[in-house]
Amino acid sequence: MSALLQAIDLRKSFGERSVLRGVSVEIAAHEVVAVIGASGSGKSTLLRCLNLLETIDDGQILLGGEDISDPRVDANRVRARFGAVFQSYNLFPHLSVLDNVTLSLRYVHKVPRAAADERGMRLLERVGLADKAREHPDRLSGGQQQRAAIVRAIATDPEILLLDEITSALDPELVGEVLELVRELADEGTTILMATHEMAFARDVAHRVVFLDAGRILEHGPPAEVFANPREERTKEFLTRFRA
């Protein structure tokens, strides 16, 4: 199986603090991989290294066989092949929801405004936000904002969707609507790499689970295996805290 995205022995430190200590992970097309682990274990950093928001200290990242960790590649062009959704939505407050969704289409992919708007509206309609298209993000609930942010990330039809703890900032009753959308995307065959604390969701939706601990991958495998029979003591400990 040839991987769509392959990270080999990634290392990243911030000053003295070593955050990734040799992380290797790969994801095939149409695969859903969940990265779990305590806060500070390096989940977010891993995701941000993959789409070149951070520069790695060592290792290699291959996207469709191309070495994207080579400083000679155009990082903007590489980032445009990813879709990213963040914990705190990061919608642009000065733009309408529709303009948020179409910004990348128009300015990175050079799609004409009318065509971009049409695609944006179609996607917003799909997630039930068509009536909010002309509103600014601050008029939306947290759940609606995060769904709009997901639409913004998939508007360009990215090769891989990176989800960085996208429900961690939401009120508990709003988590469901966001996860439902992710589940739909996964069912359609979207390639997703997500850092998450939603263990039940990861078990349901992910094809593979990766447990990150102090910058290393301690355990990985199908969710049934990792959740039911964790081999490592640290994994057991971590999972018990989440089941409680």
Added chain:
Amino acid sequence: MTDAAYPPSALELDRRAYRKRQSTKSVFVALVSTLAFAAVVWLTVLNTPGWAGVQQSFFDPATFWSSLPRVWEGFLLNLQVLALSVVTVAIFATVIALLRTLRGAVFFPVRVLAAAYTDVFRGIPLIIVLYLIGFGVPALLNQRVPLILLGTAAITITYSAYVSEVIRAGIEAVHPSQRIAARAMGLGYAQTLRLVVLPQALRKMTPPLMNDFVAMQKDVGLVSIIGLVDAVRAAQIETSLSYNFTPYIVAALLFVLLAIPTIRLTDWYTARLQRREQMGSVV
């Protein structure tokens, strides 16, 4: 708001009566303090022995009207300098601010130069910059330069230093997560700045920018020192002819009338921003 179906409770009626008493009391206090202030002004200024003389030499209606055309003509020059400066300051200050926000070791000298510029020209009094530019530049070029350009140049140099700091603060006040979101979708550095950072920064910096604009409106009156016959110089000439200081009052009045709309607009805009940001709170 009030719900028609539910008549207010006795408790709420009591609260409303109390609030009404309080606001009546406030109006009364304001009235008394205004009267007291007027009385103090009347006693301390209008009743002083020198008031009659001051009134004659500063507030003489005849001189007021006779000097108005000349002062007004000069004032139009101030307006020209102001209009030119607004454009040049906007461009120059934005460039300086952007140079200061550039990252990376390559841009170190540029950053240092831009920082030094803002330090130096926020430190030098505008009047000295006016002298240096007004008399230095013609000497340097060894030819006459239109005074209006020299005045505009001096104001641009000084005000760009202030305004670029406001712009830089505005840019830095935009949360870094906004840049990250923009870069993550493949937008480049310049696109991110233009499409995401600057539009948000502009909102944050509008009140302080308008403040600087008010200050600039009156500081254009300083160009008189390089020999430009603006409102201030015209008033000075009129004063020397009439031995009456009323022309200065004329010039002052014109500057105030120019400033008031901007000041009101700034207040209105700031209040609106505040209302938006603290929706639903009484404090």
